[in-house]
Amino acid sequence: MRTTPALLSATVLLATLAACSAIGPDYQRPTMTDLPANWQGSGSWHTASPADQQAKQAWWQQFGDATLNRLEADCIASNATLKLALARLQQAQAQAGIHAAASLPSVSTGASISRSRISAERPLTNYQSSNSSTIQNDYKPTLNVSYEFDWLGRVRRDVESARASAAQSQADSENVRLLLTAQLASAYFQLRQLDEESRLLQQSIQLQQKVLQLTEIRHREGLDAASALATQQASLQAAQAQLSLLGNQRQQQQDQLATLSGHPASGFQLEAATLPARPPQIPAGVPADLLQRRPDIASAERAMAAANAQIGVANAAWFPQFTLSPSYIGYESAQLAKLISAPALVWALGLQAGQTLFDNGKTRAGINYAEAGYQAAAASYRQTVLQAMQETQDALFTLQGLSQASQQQGLAVSSQQHAYDISLLRYHEGLDNALTLAINQQSLLSAQRLQSQLRGSQFVWSVNLLKALGGGWQAPT
Structure with a gap:
């Protein structure tokens, strides 16, 4: 009983020491000092006010397509990959709770x-x-x-690491959500672009069938040679073959949409429709905004925080x-x-x-391992930032190029349509042969299909830009 006061004094002393600062380096959020002030060639893009905490789930509503909105909602509710990411998030949060429990006494009764x-x-x-x-x-x-x-703060560093890992898992789940919804939107716009191409081909086939009927009449009357009839038949058959190929491609995109939205592909069907009128105007902000927007960058930064805390945990092994x-x-x-x-x-x-007296370098190796883990996390963070900048810069340049190409192709389609109308009129009057008309038909169809492909690419790259920017933005007021 005489030793009780001494033991209690030691207990109070240790409890006081436990309130001191934790062992190991305190985490400092990394800064990217070499980020440029603006994007290259982005003078026409609006500024933005990013917020990492802003809800980004509904960025696709900017396209104004009700079917896309419905598919995205199904994806969020039913996609198995997203459910897996959310389950891992719950595991990480529970693991953080397990580590946090060590900061208080364990009390049991029996x-x-x-x-x-x-x-x-x-x-x-x-x-x-x-x-x-x-x-x-x-x-x-x-x-x-x-x-x-916890007189050295080992437990506190361990809890700090676990909570950072849970935050990293939360950012990872948000990144999975972003990637899946972007993949679905890209597949959807590719399908709609195929719908427009198929519609153009069907219209072209109807015209070619009428021209073929006229060619057959002229051939029977001796006005056209057999080669003219064969040329028109070949042109019609080629268009029909291209329509079948487009149908196969559309089915593949439709099956992908079914899987992404959580439906069996065998029972999933989307009616043909057109692309929206125009892509949304997307404010890109400045390069530094990506550090607050992109969930993969947030995940890499939280990984650095977790690795930094593990250095303190490893250093605590030197002490009793x-x-x-x-x-x-x-x-x-x-x-x-x-x-x-x-x-x-x-x-x-x-x-x-x-207290360990001799462990043959085990403690030193553990510290080296923790420090190397932090260096690896720092390198991964920087690479993630650079990759994000590349993806955003590529999307900006590509969209600008597609916009210019689409305008030029619109003029080309108008010119080609005028040439075809003249050729068809001359063919009716017997001034042009069937081969000339078929060439003009194919040229017009090729120009229209290229215009449709450019429109589809504009929507797909708009999705890519939104994904590169982190899936959302806060419009300036």
Whole structure:
């Protein structure tokens, strides 16, 4: 009993030390000092006010397509890959809770009840008295306490690392959501672009069938040679073959949309439709905004924080570890009626200390491992930022190029349509042969299909830009 004050004093001292700063380097959020002030060739793009906490789930609504909105909602609700990412997030959050539990004492309770008989023939402890057989009860409820004094901050660094890992998992799940919704939007616009191409081909086939009928009449009357009839038939058959190929491509895109939106491909069907009128105007902001927008960058930054905290955990192995254990308080009595009484009170208070004296370099290797892990996380963070800048810059340049090409192709389609109309009129008057008309037909169809492909590419690259920017933005006020 005389050692109790000393033990209590040591306990108070360790508890005071536990409130000191944690061992290891404090985490500093990384800065990218070499980011440019603006995007190349982006003078026409609007500025933006990014916010990493802003909800980005509905960025696709900017396209104004009800079918796309419905498919995206199905994707968020039913996509198995997204559910897997959310389950991993829940695991990471639960793991952080497990680590955080070590910052407070562990308290448990227990009780034992026994009835025993002592042998009368047991060895004597006193030769002046004989043994006798006895039967007795033993009631013993206890309250047990175990606690590691975090005097170096090892537990705090461990909790810090676990919480950063949970935040990283949250950013990863958001990134999965962004990638899946962007993949679905790209597949959707590719399907709609194929719908427009198919519509153009069907219109062209109808015209070619009429021209073929006229050519057959002229051939029977001796106005056109057999070669003219064969040329027109070949042109019609080629267009029909191209229509079949487009149908196959559309089916593949439709199956992909089914899987992404969580539906069986065998029972999924989308009616043909057109692309929206025009892509949305997307404010790109400045390069530094990506650090607040993109979930993959947030994930890489949280990985750095977790790795930094692990350096402190590894350094704590150089120092002793103090644990309050075993410690308990309770009662013990042979009679249940006298169990809760002062004479029946029992308790124990103990402090354990452990220090490694020699581990053949294991502790030093653990610290080296933790420091190398931080350097790897820092390199991954920088590479993620550079990759994000490349993706955004590529999308900006590509969209600008597609916009210019689409305008030029629109003029080309108008010119080609005028040439075809003149050729068709001259063919009716017998001034042009079937071969000239077929050439003009194919030229017009090729020009129209290229225009449709450029429109589809504009929508796909708009999705790519939105994905590169992190999936959303906050419009300036």
